[in-house]
């Protein structure tokens with residue numbers, strides 16, 4: 585189910601600070617025109633923590649409409665560290681959502697047995713398949729390959745967004761022995777190419793707001809076994825990602841999209857502050873360099 589490049593959309597703001605709904609739609613169409621396989625609404629990249637409930641609903645509504653029209657899946661990010669309220673949020677998801685990207689409970693550090701109990705409870709109640717968002721440098725909670733493999737055996741757990749901060753031994757172990765119908769999507773932009781080489785089926789990558797077609801081509805090249813092409817593209821895209829993450833995500837991406845006329849402002853909400861001009865121009869140049 586989860587293959588290709590899924591773009592976790594930024595949330596553009598108007599000059600007066602509201603969500604720019606028309607720009608969300610324009611950007612969604614743009615990345616899909618460029619070869620994205622689906623969209624992710626309300627990821628970290630979408631500054632979900634800084635959006636009100638009404639703004640979150642507005643973003644989901646626009647993305648669901650675009651995905652329905654284009655016949656592509658919409659995944660919605662859900663972050664919580666309490667099982668009961670996360671289950672309620674899952675049950676409240678509107679029509680048109682294909683999957684939920686659910687973060688490993690953060691800050692609380694419930695241990696791996698707690699992580700298993702959390703996702704098993706959610707999997708029993710969710711109306712849509714779950715994608716586990718494993719990002720230990722943000723959550724503070726380790727999750728081993730064995731735990732992910734165990735959870736992947738549940739029919740409502742469709743995959744994992746793997747963002748361990750690099751290619752660790754658990755990534756190698758997991759990809760060497762995947763449960764049936766369980767996909768691994770890369771979530772660390774700089775190492776997407778080696779993760780695809782190990783067998784990941786795609787990625788949820790903020791960097792793919794730019795060079796979307798090249799990221800899609802990278803997935804296709806690894807899947808087709810064209811290692812020479814994949815390696816060359818992978819190195820170039822890793823350099824692009826490094827420039828886009830030179831300052832906190834999504835500040836640089838917003839700066840570049842604004843410089844290219846794709847969103848009305850580069851504004852972010854506190855505690856994020858806008859990227860420097862230097863970071864934006866370096867990323868803009870890296871995003872246009874020939875492959």
Ligand SMILES: O=C(O)C1=N[C@H](C(=O)O)C[C@H](O)C1
Pocket residue numbers: 592624626627628629630771772773788789790791833
């Ligand atoms: O929002 C997301 O999904 C992503 N967030 C990551 C982050 O900000 O750390 C980066 C990744 O590309 C996608």
